[in-house]
Amino acid sequence: MFKFPKFSGTTVRTDLLSGITVALALVPEAVAFAFVAHVGPLVGLYAAAIIGFFTAIFGGRPGMISGATGSVAVVIAALVATHGEQYLFAVIVCMGVIQILAGVLRLGKFIRMVPLPVMHGFVNGLAIVIFLAQLGNFKVKDAAGVSHWMHGSQLWTMLGLVALTMAIVHFLPKLTKAIPASLAAIVIVTLLCYGLDLHTRTVVDFLRQMTANPDATIAGGWPTFHIPQVPLNWETVKIVLPYAFITAGVGLIESLLTLTVIDEMTQTRGRSNRECMGQGLGNIVTGFFGGMGGCAMIGQSMINIRSGGRGRLSGLTAAIGLLCFILFASSLIEMIPIAALVGVMFMVVIATFEWSSIRLYNKIPKSDFLVIVLVSVVTIFTDLATAVFIGVIISALVFAWKHAxxxxxxxxxxxxxxxxxxxxxxxxxxxxxxxxxxxxxxxxxxxxxxxxxxxxxxxxxxxxxxxxxxxxxxxxxxxxxxxxxxxxxxxxxxxxxxxxxxxxxxxxxxxxxxxxx
The missing domain is CATH 3.30.750.24 (STAS domain)
Incomplete structure (x- = not known):
């Protein structure tokens, strides 16, 4: 079932450049999700690199990016706070085993049962979640550690750099497609900030604010093999298995829905059961090498697709590039202005949101439009899995009522x-x-x-x-x-x-x- 990917010469350059772009965007996301999960930044960065590497090779959707995600981080946060990191690693290993079993049992096909209105609600909700997550970058902490909104020249500089980044991403492809617009925007804005000596928050500032550590850095060594240190008894099983099943389900739902979205965008078809197995393998390895687990990332996947990344090489480049940043180039990555990454993500939001769903108000059944709105809202206020389950159930009930x-x-x-x-x-x-x-x-x-x-x-x-x-x-x-x-x-x-x-x-x-x- 697993075959090492083959690369064609016509796509290598594009995949390499788009992969580097994604690697840059993965850094603040992985750090932020690690903070949500109450673990160190390297735990999130290792997860993004390892999961991204294995799913790029063995997953069922070329061009899709996987890594540490908020949906998994939210679930495991309570576990880490209560039982510590070692139980987290045990959960992630079991999560991977469950996902592989889902692939072996060919359960990935059930993603076809998700109706189109639920899909629209899913992408709209995630677009809004991504947008709201970026707003936190417009806040700073004072000496007392209290967060407040930027103001004055600091705010205007941030807004100007975000707008410049978005303009480059939007207009550069009209001039040339030799380099991914997102990568060009990040490089140009970074050089501009240091050339003009603009005082704006960078990746290292973001990291130090998240960790409350003035000496924090994304630099680190190779991830090392480590068997989770948890007692081998029935009490451990009762703690680990419920979290493993929940994280496995959330991870597969988000991954398979993202796969479906990319299928529609690229007019190609991924393999859902193979993706289940690829995700599972990535999480098993991550659990043994000190990562927090994860799944497909729609934001980074959209960046990759928009940058021209279509093959497995783009995902491999993103994963290897991120690991190289951790090992060798942390100082360069820490110089990138947060404004540049926020601008790139804002463009992802615009591209991800299904704007046509708004125009469908008078063209589709009211029940379908209600499902779109409901799934979007539930995604924002709870989590993706809950939103999808509610959307599928309501759609099924509406279907049954109409056919009755x-x-x-x-x-x-x-x-x-x-x-x-x-x-x-x-x-x-x-x-x-x-x-x-x-x-x-x-x-x-x-x-x-x-x-x-x-x-x-x-x-x-x-x-x-x-x-x-x-x-x-x-x-x-x-x-x-x-x-x-x-x-x-x-x-x-x-x-x-x-x-x-x-x-x-x-x-x-x-x-x-x-x-x-």
């Missing part, structure tokens, strides 16, 4: 017999409407129900047919059931002997019922 109304009947007399020609699906939501279609007391002595244009979908439908048959039997009337599938006939109890079997004309389909398993 589609069942109908046409009646006709055939001599002294009354024939009911059913149309539409019979399932848990439509059984009430189904039973109301029949007038048992007013019907003649012989009644025929034809299911040729109906579909019996679940056990609730079978029970409804049995209930209807019982009503006719109690009224001492003859009921005949035509054109039922063999599955239906097997499951009927009270009405089983009322079925007219026609091997040639009876439909062939399977009823979703455990009794047939």
């Amino acid at each position: 109304k589609q069942i109908s009947v046409e009646t006709q007399m055939e001599g002294q017999n009354k024939i009911y020609n059913l149309r539409g699906p019979i399932f848990f939501s439509s059984t009430h409407n189904f039973l109301e279609l029949f007038d048992v007391h007013q019907d003649p002595q012989d009644v025929i129900i034809d299911f040729a244009n109906a579909r019996v979908s679940d056990h609730s439908a079978i029970e409804a047919i049995d209930t209807l048959a019982d009503r006719y039997l109690k009224a001492n009337k003859q009921l005949h059931l035509r054109h039922l599938s063999s599955d239906c006939r097997k499951l009927l109890k009270k009405a089983g002997n009322l079925v007219e079997v026609n091997v040639i004309e009876d439909p062939h389909y399977h009823v979703a019922d455990d009794a047939l398993a």
Whole structure:
């Protein structure tokens, strides 16, 4: 299943440059998410490098960037605060094993069950989350450690540099595509700041503010192999497994949804089950080498795609580049103005947000538009997994409600017999409407129900047919059931002997019922 990637000469240059751009953008994100998880900055940086490396090789979506993410950081923060880093590493290893099992069991295909409105809500919510996260960079701490908004020349310098970065990212591709616009913007703004001696916050300032350590640096050595030091007993299992399942689920949902978004953007198709296994392998290695775990990152993936990165080499370059920054070039990266990275992320927000969803207000069903808005809002205030689950459930309920109304009947007399020609699906939501279609007391002595244009979908439908048959039997009337599938006939109890079997004309389909398993 795993094959080492092959690179074509036409894409190597673009992938290398876009990967370097992503590596620069990964630094503050990884540090910020490490702070959310209550771990050191190197724990986040190592996670971004290791997960990015393994998913770039073994993942199912070339061009997608993975690393330490906020969705995983939020889940593990309580664990770290309560039990410490060693339990975190154990959770991440178990998380990876669960994700690999999900790939082996081919559970990645279930991402297809996520409706388009939920996808729109997902990308809109993440765009807003990314935007709100950048606003924190417009705050500074005073001598007492209290955060407050920038003002005066400091604010105007920050806004000017952000605007310049956004302008370069927007207009440079119209002039040349020889270098990724995001990378060019970061380099130009950094050189401008040091050439004009502009006083603005840099990556190292951000790091020191996050850690409250005036000597903090992103410099570090090679990550070392380390088996999590946790007791091997049942109490540890009870602590680790719940967090492992939650982080595995959150990580896979965000990764597979990001994969779907990139598929749509690039008009190509990733492999969801392989992505599950790639994510799992990356997290297992990360857990053994002191990383905090993670998943696909839609912001950095968008930067990569917009910069022209389409192949696995772009992800490899980002991961190796980030590790090189940690080992050899930390002083250069620490010089980058935060304003340049904020400007790049603001452009990602603009590109990520599904602006067409706003124009769809009067063109799609109100229920679909409500799902878009609801998923966006829930993503902002809770987390991605909760938002997706709520969106899928609401979409499923709306679907069931609408299809419950589609069942109908046409009646006709055939001599002294009354024939009911059913149309539409019979399932848990439509059984009430189904039973109301029949007038048992007013019907003649012989009644025929034809299911040729109906579909019996679940056990609730079978029970409804049995209930209807019982009503006719109690009224001492003859009921005949035509054109039922063999599955239906097997499951009927009270009405089983009322079925007219026609091997040639009876439909062939399977009823979703455990009794047939």
